[in-house]
Amino acid sequence: MKTFNIAIVGLGNIGLEVYKNLLHNKNNIFNKTGFRLNIYKVSSKNFSKKRGNIKIPKSLWEKNALNLCADKNVDIIVELVGGADGIAKKVVFSALKNKKHVVTANKALIAKHGDQLSILAEKNSVNLLFEASVGGGIPIIQSIKQGLIANQIKQIYGILNGTTNFILTEMEKTNSSFNEILKIAQQKGFAESNPSADIDGHDVAAKISILSSICFGSKIINKNFLVEGIRNIEIEDILFAKKLNFKIKLLAIAEKINNKIKQRVHPCLIPTYIDIANINGVTNAIVVDGSPIGRTVYEGPGAGKGPTSSSIISDIASIMVGNDDYSFGFSPKSKKNYSLFDFSNHESKYYLRFLVSDRPGVLSTITSCLAKNKISVESLVQNPNNSYSNIVIVTHASKESSIKNAISILAKNKKIFKKIVMIRVRNESNL
């Protein structure tokens, strides 16, 4: 009976948690897989760094991770350094070339080099698995690749970032501004001191690039698609949305339409009666629409060392039981080079908010500009303040290019203050 020798590269929060869980769960994993595992080596820049109450025997330490990739005793390399390039990239490429299975949580690396890496894994008859890169503990990649293998996926969408969902939830709950809640999120450890990757949507962009490739058998599309974060969402927008029976959520969405991939990350208005609208706090939720299965939803903690280590160990166990599936669920050879849907052709309803003076006068300017751009108004709410008022319009289904055009014209009007807020409304037929 084979014992699997595991090398953990990177001993941050997640690496330590994986170390601890593998150690404590050795017998469980044996009972559940029929195979033994052994933590053969760990690697980190600095061995003597304090690591709370976790003591790692010095004999396990290897300073140079690349030595582990070439070590004939190693079966599985667990890469937890992070980053699209640098040492993480070197380790993963080297491990695969040396016929080591690789498990990683590194979404940046996979979104950037996943196609190339999966070809290398295939060539060397080893696995490259990255369940922890998307959706934290939720077994979403495995569910799509294996549970839904019989399906043609039509679309996938969801809430893939806990930080931004926490911020949007708390803004509504406490009637606070984005900046106030961002500070709290940083204090609670839900947001980084440099929060850009989360709040500007880049984290989610990498995740939907990965999921989209897995769902549609497409080569990874990791650039030139629409990525908007939540930095410009104001409490007013959340409250107006609520009045109109919507919630604002940062959604990642990927669809296959006529052999093009329509892939994007942006805030959306979703009707409150939809399950996804009620996913609060740091929870993630992903909807997959396929045929013949229909709509399935996967919900759970989207980050944190416990959930992330759960996914990493699931990948390790999958390798141990001989689950020889493709990294992206399709043989690299069969992956298609689909092009990106031209988003200026996107159609949906739009939420627009204008901060104006001289309400009666400017309203007719706005509506006539919208009409000239073939945008018709579904509903209109006004909220007068002392010195200015908000005009909120939800349009009927309109073209992105028309909306952009109308906004650029109206932005020049001196009676409209600040930036005009535009948030897309998710088409109900897609929910």
Place this chain on the structure above:
Amino acid sequence: MKTFNIAIVGLGNIGLEVYKNLLHNKNNIFNKTGFRLNIYKVSSKNFSKKRGNIKIPKSLWEKNALNLCADKNVDIIVELVGGADGIAKKVVFSALKNKKHVVTANKALIAKHGDQLSILAEKNSVNLLFEASVGGGIPIIQSIKQGLIANQIKQIYGILNGTTNFILTEMEKTNSSFNEILKIAQQKGFAESNPSADIDGHDVAAKISILSSICFGSKIINKNFLVEGIRNIEIEDILFAKKLNFKIKLLAIAEKINNKIKQRVHPCLIPTYIDIANINGVTNAIVVDGSPIGRTVYEGPGAGKGPTSSSIISDIASIMVGNDDYSFGFSPKSKKNYSLFDFSNHESKYYLRFLVSDRPGVLSTITSCLAKNKISVESLVQNPNNSYSNIVIVTHASKESSIKNAISILAKNKKIFKKIVMIRVRNESNL
């Protein structure tokens, strides 16, 4: 490269759908697994039965399914006959003994003979998979066995029957009686002409028996646990629950408490703010609580030929890629013989409804009887009609045995009409 020869036993709705999907998806499955499959044979009692527009070549037909189990060319037997015993049992036992992998949707068979069958599968080094037996298309078994392999599962619960969830949803939506909606469900094909298996909870009981064994590594507990259906839920109860901010759902629940399995199926009041309370119609949803992952939720279509065939083909593909996992996620040897939690020690809040005459007089009788049984009242709602009135009480956390005792005493009171309604309230800390 190996081609897998598949034999489908049973050509009902599901069998035909699997046949059709395998045929249409051969290339997809090759692209996704790297292996070819071949529908080698099909078996049904009667070959010439009309099967819509699906034409199966007569050369594929084998009347006696047991011949397929002994056929050296067959790799995977897909059993879709159904039933805990009879031909289904014979086929699955014979297939495993003959070293054929088995995929089945048969929850009755697995709940009854699963322990024995999984030992046989292990002994013969083949897989026995039954994703389609629980939760229709939702990849719940695979998610627990593999996605959550690193976790100690604390509890699993959910809505596992589409028929009863449809009935409860529609009763509320249309303010109708159980019997009225049952008829509609039967017309729509959501309920059988003999609906007992669904509405009395037996279908769900088999499913939770299977899930419980998978979650806790326990031998299957398939009897002597509490199974109550929804036959006695009246529209009044749904409306009173609504007034109290609850929904009534038929839940299957399994927990591991001090090495005992607390497993049950019964209607529950759930606060409306909980996601599971808002799962409507024929949709199923399952919550799994584990450590270190936390709470994950899996939602999707719980029945129907499309979703069921999706799960069956997922199992077939899992075998094709060499995923050699245990049937119940634990090696048969390691499965424990946990005993069942004594449900008379169960504690929760209870919803009680009394139909009474002479309200003031009987109310004091009720409350004093409750007090004598150490049951304290959390809230009380009355709804007077012309000739009788409903007294609805939600208790504080009380013991099942005390409630049962109080009900048996009060049932003898002549001012209390009909059967006293008792529905358990799900503990919020478990939601």
